[in-house]
Amino acid sequence: MKDQVKKWLESGTVDIFLGMKMVDGHPLPHAFTLGNISDLEELVPGTVRYPLETFAAELAAENPDARIGLAARECTQRALNVLSLWNQAPTDRIETIKLNCCPSPLKEHAACSYLDPPEAGLFKKHFGIDNAADPEAVARFEPRERFSRWMYEFQKCIKCYGCRNICPVCFCEDCSLEHKDLIGTGQLPPEAPIFHLVRAVHMAGRCIDCGLCEEACPADIPLRLLYRKVNAVVDDLFDYRAGEGEQPPPFNIIGERPSLEPKPMENGSACPQR
Amino acid sequence: MTLKRMRFLQEVLDFVGLGGRLHMEWISSAEAQKFAQVVTDFTEKIRRLGPNPLHAFIQPDMILRPRVVAASGLKSTAAEKEDAKGSLPFTGKQ
């Protein structure tokens, strides 16, 4: 990888390369350039993740001619695809070097900080939702219990906006989470569950399941689990998986799929569905 | 477009335990009877589901009393259970 980056920088394939560098035992993001090419010695794959794609997109927007290299995990690549789809990252100016990260049946090894989430405490297990749980398992709780458990999680929110700030596919100038007409201000916890549901709705067709939000959450809210469900719904309803391919997300295409029917009110309703 | 959003929202609300409280129906301006029927049915359904569980949680000092919160609402109403049967497990592609 070091050789590859060196070649890129020297040949001018990229003007800047964003990767991780070991500094005093901390792997930190670092911008490698021709000027600091000796730093490449410290280039590491890194076990922790920062949204390098966001940095790349910002740099690219500020410098219309710059070519940017990127050490990309699979989630980074997915995020880049989404950003490109939303006209937020010029992928023609962004080169990536793939990192070995997410586990697969072929390779057990994976350098991802998300892989072993801490075990949930007893109280959380009893009244909250285990971050490591499966969406299907959560769905098996009775509705009221499900709601209660989610509310327990949501009420821990300290409204730090960390989930949004670190999210690689959040790019709005004017964020709905700060919209006082949508979410009441001046209260903590923020209007639950509205705050989290608004964000969940905004993630539909966009979330690439990187888990950075949950990693950044000081209240340990199982955000990734929530957005995983969002992704599953989008996949089931619209056959769409964000970050894969170049199809525009379903909410950006006008028109309904003919097979999509409103959900019936209940079985045996007096209003027959057409 | 609306249909897409509503279908999506129905599933997500259901996932956090507020299922069955969002409904969408195509009714033309000439279908007054159908409109009345749908509204009556939906009102009736909401009545059976009981008050919005959210109200039980809106207390100013909630953050300090998570134990009370958590314990307060683990029981589903009969209607919610019934509704859950209809909507879960998630049926997926239609």
Added chain:
Amino acid sequence: MDTEKCIACGLCAEKCPKKVTDLFNEGLIKRKAIYVPYAQAVPLKYAIDPESCIYLQKGKCGACEKLCPSGAINFKDRESVIEREVGSVILAPGFRSYDPSGLDFYAYDRSADVVTAPEFERMLSAGGPTAGHLLKPSGRAQGIEPEKIAWIQCVGSRDQNRCGHEYCSAVCCMFAVKQAVIAREHSRRPLDCAIFFMDLRTQGKDFDRYVDRAKKDGVRFVRARVHSIEPTGSEDGLRLRYALEDGSLAEEAFDVVVLSTGLEIDPGAKTLADRLTVDLDADGFVKASPLSPVCTSVPGIYACGAFTGPKDIPHSVMEASAAASAATEKIAAARHTRTRAVQRPEQIDVRQENPRIGVFVCNCGINIGGVVRVPEVVRFAETLPSVVYVEENLFTCSQDTQDKIVDIIREKRLNRVVVAACTPRTHESLFQETMAGAGLNKYLFEMANIRNHDSWVHANDPDAATKKAKDLVRMAVVKAALLRPLDEDQLPLTRTALVVGGGIAGMTAALCLAEQGYPVDLVERSDRLGGHGRRLLETGAGEPMAPFVEGLAERVVNHPDIRVHLESSVTAVEGFVGNFNTTVTSADGAAAIEHGVAVLATGAAESRPAEYLYGEHPAVVTSLELDDLIAGESGKVSAASDVLFVQCVGSRDDERPYCSKVCCTHSIQSALKIKRRNPEANVFVLYRDIRTYGQRETLYNQARKSGVHFFRYSLANKPNVSANGKKVRVEFIDPLLDRRFFVDADLLCLASAIVPRRNEELAQMFKVPTDADGWLLEAHQKLRPVDAATDGVFLCGMAHYPKPVDESIAQAKAAAARAATYLSMEAISVGGIVSVIDERDCTGCGACVAVCPYSAITMDQSRKTAVVNPALCKGCGACAAACPSETPKLMGFTHAQLYAQIKGALAA
């Protein structure tokens, strides 16, 4: 009835003692002698039926007059003769449905369960006698639902023996299929629907697709002429007897039978035509040449709709516009000579002021006041923030109240107005006019509908209705406080047109526009005008085409207002309605043309069949090639002793599910010509359904009388063609005898499909989508058949769908008429309720661009921001919903305003 005063409260009809058969509901129910003809009537005003009114007939009663809260009833009103001086007259008296009473074998008189199609239409309607609930007519009181319904086609059509109507009514096949599909949707139980037909004539755009879907859904299609319907008097209901194609007799029982009754001209319309000395044909339709489809025999009098021949809604709407075009051409010079401008005071700038809201709560006679406690609502409104004045009116919409509102706006310095009354649909514009009269921007107005949404719905619960009225008023007030004045700009427009395509449609459209005084640029790809018209021999009525096309081309070329660009094509289009800038490229280079509207008439092409030895054997030709042979007096035609036509070659199959519409008539005409030239010749036509719709049926009958043999084949059993020396051997199965035949034909004519031109690029430049088959897509199939979804772009001729010459001409004239609606404007009004995007908040993600159905939003890549063109924006709000950060603001319906309204609704 004074329609100015009537507020359609319905009190009069409620109290009217006289019950009359409701003709709109086909006599299925009763209405009162004072009534609204049908629910969607515009204007929504009550009318007195003088033949039934007790007061007008006997001089007693007058209950309505006493009860009417607005004093709208005037029994002294008398019929008066109004004289108007006009330059043109358009006749559109429509048709009536054939009355099957005389046909005893259909038992219409004897059984309640035999109904006509219009009656069934009312039974299906949500506004009909059963509120759309499908019930057996004989068991309506008991609520018995039918399980089996049959449709019988061609009742009063294609029948010279019993009703004297030779013609096909053209629309019944399609409406029967539609009724069957809808009936199945309305029925709670599985409903067995069967349609008994002779030929399935679903030749319209997308009609065959609809039929395929109906078949897939389980609607049965039975090819049989039903011999008789016999009421059994038992549970079995009605027994239908008919012969199947193989000659065997069959019987089946149904609960309800719908007679697909044909169209015929009302005697009243015939009298009218006589009085105007307009010639009618033997069937009672206006005598018109297919080459001038909306003209009558009297200059200056035009006709459209079913009066000129049986036709469906899209075609009628097209003809209506065509008649409008024809009617204005000769009198174009008089345009705008009698219009006057409205005088208004200058607008007051209220942007810096705090909201001062005036609320006017309407009693609407007792319409609202009888249920809602209006004084309570008034007191409540006074407590709402920013409200400085509240008033209760008996009729807020009356002229004197309007004048008073103007005074109060001035006196109390109101800068927002809320009216709590009826529906904005009918009254908003009136109040906005009042606002403008007081010098306020008309968008500073908001309405709360406490009648239709409240007092009418909750008539039995005054407490709840009053509570709801307060909620509605609160919602309106909180929104009104956030209203901002909106500007409408007047955008000048280029009053010229561009017509793409120099065929019959293109030339007709160009001429119509030029005759109305608008300069036209006509772009034609080939080196001469005329298109396919030059290859056609004659119209369906037998008029020769060549002199017509020649004459048309000559008039176009010599018209001072038409510039013809031959061997040219459109290579770039910029701009929008009123201000298009199009590049037309020819061998001489590119020219920029500025124009206000565009008409696309790019035509279609004849497909080259890939089957039946076409291109491999000299005896196999297409329809147009046969025309050439006939025109060329080729010996090949005269010498042919056996000529065979195969229909639907490449149409109505899996690849092209549509009908090419013209081929049946075309082949039959050619067959007749061959017969005329050589009566000894054997002429065969292999068809799937003969679609000589409308009065073309005469040709079919002529052909059969002159000895042309018709054989039906099915898609599964296509004829087999093999070479046999100079002849081709065609083998096929006759379904009547169920035997295999072969013919050694000297000439095999293939009715090849008409295919759309590959003009996606042109369509894309003008932002006109194409449908699944490649035809240009109109904005609405029925209501806007010549408009493209993009403003200022119109379509006509075969580019839209295959069609015969008369329909092409009508559509071309229609496109010209629609185009002229823009060209006759002084300026285009833009702004008002449109979307506005704040560049600072826009991230340029493009979600709004993708969802805008009017192509009104474009992306400025250099600034990375989306830009709305207010001239194209229709204010639908799709962008506002699609944007992840609510950046597009739909003026008049901003997020803030809507959130305020929602909060207002829930504030109680």
Added chain:
Amino acid sequence: MECKFVPSVCSYCGVGCGVLFKVVDGKLTGTLPLKTHPVNEGRLCVKGWNIHDFVNSYLRLKSPLIRAFGRFIKTDWEEAIKITSDRLKDIVRQHGPDSVGVLVSAKMSNEENYLAQKFARAVIGTNNVDHCARL
């Protein structure tokens, strides 16, 4: 185009979370939690997330201001300090040292905060000293 990532410690409160500043062309443009910091383990509160905002805020005071005639007037340090010390002396003289309180903040360094309490106790003579990060 120069881009640097600088690890640091949040200056808001006494917890001492690790932050990572994004510096583009010499300007602080973003704050992220330092994932490997033992204190916060990659999490931050809303204040920490927005450090770059207050640094770059146009509302920051860039020179001392004196309130006179009901509005703020720009001045230099010498005059500002003189006026402040004169007024403080007056107040202490008239109302005693406990009429003065000293409030300091986490946006200052520890050393500055130490000096502030020294100033309150030794110079003014009061124990009225407090700090917003007194968690």
